[in-house]
Amino acid sequence: MLIRLTGGTVYDPASGIDGQQQDIYIQNGRIIDKPQGEFKVDQDYDLKGKVVMSGAIDMHTHIGGGKGNIARTLLPEDHRHDPVHRSDITRSGCGHAMPSTFVTGYRYAEMGYTAGFEPALLPINARQAHMEMGDIPILDKGGYVMLGSDDYLLRLLTAKKDQKAINDYVAWTMHTAKAIGVKVVNPGGINAFKFNQRKLDLDEQNAHYGVTPREILQVLATAVKELGVPHPLHVHGCNLGVPGNVQTTLDTIQGIGGLPMHLTHIQFHSYGTEGDFKFSSGAAQIAEAINSNKNITIDVGQILFGQTVTASGDNMRQHANHKFASPNKWVTMDIECDAGCGVVPFKYKDQNFVNALQWAIGLETFLLVNDPWRIFLTTDHPNGAPFTSYPHLIRLLMDRSFRNDMLATIHPEAQKMTTLASIDREYTLQEIAIMTRAGAAKLIGLKDRGGLSAGNFADITIYTENTDRQKMFEKPDYVFKDGQLVVVNGKVVSTKWGTTHVVKPDFDPSVEKGLTDYFDRYLTMKLGNFKISDDEIIEDGRGSLTVHPLSS
């Protein structure tokens, strides 16, 4: 079947197209060049006056894995506010802070998103993450496997194993966990919490191993680069949420010595200690560091006001933050000599000084970082806000007067502590398309996604131009996934199953010798039973694996 999208205004930063009128042809799920000679169009969509972008990609969203399911179980009262009925083509579920899997897929698609990446795939819990993501319809998905607090890596470091040994272990873990990236969360800190350490600075030693977060970042960032994994090491740094952590973040950037590194939800790591409340914005310093260090990319982790739940691998910091739990209930777990997690419900309030300033810090970061190819639009769903708030966030970025109206309503002391009112910048449609499409695909290393030139998969979102950008982005006219029309006027009209994106870096098979011995002596599972086979993703006939090329 040949589909033509006629006369739309195309924003395709991957091809350098910025608001030009262009026809797009779709066949067999992919975008093709205009056919030669005579041809018959089976379906033609008149898109005059409409905005055409590729499907959006959320490069950091907690959509699969144990901590999210703990968050769901913890909050029945939150689900009751947002029940989702079944229909002839869709399953029932719940929405809001931590939606059910099916609803996650529908609501992302209904906002024009066609892919989401789970940033915290614990190796031991990766099976669950993939099973949950296997129940998310429409979206493509993938995950970044979490290392850095696992005892095996720390033992390698203590034993002074060389970088090759680290690389083999990282590559092997990526294979077994079916990952497309590597993440580190509070490097070594989750492990240190098990030894009763309650904080761990960049140069502070793990009480048992004597290893510092700086060393862990260095070896993992090196491994990711040397293995040719396109996505740079994905870093949730030390000291999340601690006033004064802006210095830790700046030191982390300097400490990585020019290696590629992605700093995630940087808003939570950009706090100073100035002012009457000893809490201030470090966004300007952070933005300056990002602007001048081209090896660094970030996503913001914007907070937006309202009820949500924070679900993180960082049980050390989540435990420290439990006193802010609202409602007052929370969970932490130590997990399998591998990692940990912490789940703390949060209600961000615009009349709370700290929350209000967090809001402003996130926006300052967006607006002060110059290069939209190195900054990404996230709320760290659900930690800063549920992903369904993205259209509102886009309006805040694109509409200065709206932003200033909102600013005028937050805690007055927070207003005094932010430079937001003096920042004139408004994001353009092209910059939004970079952050949420082309840039994200490039950052993750997705081949044939995130662009609209021939050869790309036909993941396409079409909006009606509207000066109210929130309205525009919350209800696309059409969304195509792999060439299939899945959303019309912001409602799912058909469903399908997306693929799971992975990379498979090479490793020396002898890495399993040491691992087998370690598993037999210390863990609770045989190595052979630990490894996730391709079958597990694809055997039900719905899932598939897409292996992306390594960087040369």
Next chain:
Amino acid sequence: MIEITEVPSPFCGIGTDDLTIRVEGLSLKVIENGCAVNTPAFEQVITDTRPRVNGQEVDLDVAIEAAAALLKDTRLPVIGGCATDVNGMRGLLALADRAGAVVDNMNFTGARNNFLALQDSGWMNTTLAEVKNRCDLLVVVGTDLEAFAPRFYERYIWNKEAMFVEDTSSREVIYLGKAPSGSASTSPSGKHAQILACQTQDLPEVVAVLRALVKGQPITAKAVCGIAVSDLQALADKFKAAKYSVVTWAAGALAYAQAELTVQQLSEMIKDINNQNTRCSGLPLAGKEGDQTANQVCGWTTGYPARMRFSAGYPEYDPFLNDTHLLLANGEADALVWVQAFNSKSVPPETSLPTIVVARSGMVFTKEPDVFIPVGTPGIDHAGHAYRMDNVVAIRLKKLRDSGLPSTAEVLNGIEQAL
């Protein structure tokens, strides 16, 4: 004849995956690392191979059509048991969503003691590998641990080596409440567990006093429910002196009214200990009859654990009202679907309602159900996934033999499509 090694078990809940099983045709023999729970569960022979409708053997598609016909005009069918693997639960939830059914895992009344505490105040928990490598003090509350999981001590407490405990036989084990039925808790060096014995229903009082002592509150009584307060004080002191203590309980063993308050008291005590400059974690025991699997899959599919309903067209949770037994007794339900792929002795509750049973081959009924479809057992007849007790680890189950029995998922998906 073949021998399959490193076989994981979905039966014991603690994720043993080192069994060696000899397969000869359809017969299985556990030849290494069996236990009182796993060996009979693996070795049970297949008897029924064909579905029955009204007691007459029929082909699978006929049975599926008959089941769909029974469910077609129901108002509130109840799907009980819910004892199957991940794919089985996926099929079960798809069917329940379409039929507007209640979904109720058979172990939920016990598990509710945990869920109510979790949903009211939360907890700090740990998993088996952390226990194996870090635990220096294990406190077992109200539970006969070795009867629950015969190999728990061998695998996770008296393991030869641990990364952070120099000599595992130096680990201390203390029972609060019920005394153990055997000697698995005795260390390899012959050290017996300490037993602070009381009646199970006295645990609320005992645990409340223990928590008060942990928090440094003065207690004037000399004894509580037969336990000397000085012994409880000693236990409180041990918690504070331990580096990584672990408190374990089986929610179902706390079989008295409002036992959720005991789980909450324990969980809050664990939090208190973590505020006194050391670490302590909870370890709820479960993982039987697919209970963790049911709660996990129901959790991500609906937002709620596995005692909920779809009758309004969307998921609704009520941990009391959606109890299968209650719905049958009150006459609210109008059909029963019983799903039990693991245990043929776990029969459906007695009812005069139309009944569909999708269960492990060999189930014997006092009253023949309208439809009976024998299914394969996950981890024996087909591959699959099951959750361990500690809720983080899903184990990959192996297919051991070719019995030709359909999986729970195939049958339930078939019924759903026939609707």
